[in-house]
Ligand SMILES: Nc1ncnc2c1ncn2[C@@H]1O[C@H](COP(=O)(O)OP(=O)(O)OP(=O)(O)O)[C@@H](O)[C@H]1O
């Protein structure tokens with residue numbers, strides 16, 4: 425009877441954890457997507473040969489924090505510029521054909537694995553010979569970095585809280601179980617049962633509570649999350665570019681083992697240590 | 706086999722239950738312990754099982770000093786004893802079969818063996834048909850016999866029985882006593898606490914009489930057969 429109550433509360437805890445996990449994962453996913461678009465741009469000294477530029481490119485590419493480096497030649501830069509500013513009146517741009525006004529605007533777009541490392545990269549770039557100018561999107565990087573940290577702290581806090589609550593609940597269940605069966609435990613021990621022999625059923629009970637208490641909310645979350653992703657995809661497909669939800673399978677590849685491990689772990693350690701504390705017959 | 710040296714036991718309430726017991730019981734003996742209510746008989750049994758520790762004095766059983774026994778060694782020690790508790794102490798949520806089988810499981814007996822041993826022991830105490838019943842469905846005398854079956858099933862080398870016939874009619878009491886005698890003849894040391902004067906007189910065994918926590922007499926009655934050590 426009391427184990428039913430603790431399955432329910434355990435399920436509630438893991439359900440909350442799951443929701444929280446989904447939210448955090450999706451936020452981080454979106455942040456990662458945004459991070460990918462954050463780039464540091466470097467321009468070169470006017471007298472630099474293409475060989476020297478390639479050499480700088482190689483150096484940048486060999487940095488650990490760099491995920492991708494794209495070279496944009498002066499011609500490409502001009503094409504891009506034309507496309508944006510002379511779209512309506514391409515003939516106006518024609519006058520510049522032989523004299524590229526962006527002749528010195530060849531550059532590298534450097535994409536980072538992680539926005540946090542932008543500062544390091546810029547510092548290093550400043551020491552590289554032949555670089556004229558560095559454009560960084562410091563503000564975006566800062567915001568993303570801070571946001572990431574904040575999400576990290578909140579998730580640690582919430583997970584710790586849920587963990588404490590669940591351990592407390594299991595421990596409570598076992599304590600009640602021991603109180604109810606105190607007499608039985610005493611009898612078993614008088615007949616010569618070892619502590620391990622007496623403990624085993626309680627630990628098994630804790631683990632079963634953990635498994636059931638984790639399976640129910642995980643199944644529910646799977647169902648709800650699938651519905652949510654489909655719903656959002658249908659109704660707000662304009663936003664889908666911005667709101668990139670993690671697909672269900674990808675989400676549950678992490679959430680399923682983590683949730684189950686959490687349930688089993690809480691069940692096992694919660695009951696194991698509680699019974700150890702109380703088993704002094 | 707069982708050696709007590711000036712054993713005293715006082716409870717937290719201040720009651721002096723045992724007040725200097727010195728006692729020696731040999732291997733293979735059959736001993737009755739008698740005495741009025743409150744004279745300390747059950748306390749003595751509890752000390753032998755190491756359910757309680759003496760306030761002072763030393764207890765040695767099976768060559769082991771109980772005072773110095775490490776907690777880890779206690780389960781192993783208890784498995785060598787068979788005990789019938791005055792209040793039976795059956796597991797309420799398990800049926801008769803399971804109660805007796807439990808003692809076997811504790812000593813890790815193969816299930817195949819348990820299936821043989823449990824019914825055999827239950828029929829020894831005359832309860833073969835009631836193996837499916839739960840303790841609350843049994844009379845006091847029947848519960849007592851389940852407790853005895855549980856104490857016997859592991860073939861202990863010492864049997865401690867606290868009032869094993871307290872709830873039985875004279876006919877059943879005699880049968881149980883005959884059973885204990887048979888077990889004793891096969892080499893088990895038997896210590897029986899009882900109020901049943903008639904049986905004690907009839908069986909002509911060693912009788913230890915207690916009063917207010919001390920031994921007031923220790924007689925080896927005629928007919929007592931000393932077993933070889
Ligand atoms: N757990 C306990 N706490 C305090 N006092 C106790 C406890 N158990 C027994 N006593 C006291 O110790 C004394 C001896 O009790 P014990 O149970 O050994 O008597 P007994 O000889 O077995 O009596 P009976 O024949 O009625 O079973 C009694 O005065 C009893 O009140």
Ligand SMILES: [Mg+2]
Nearest residue numbers: 746747748791
């Ligand atoms: Mg008693």
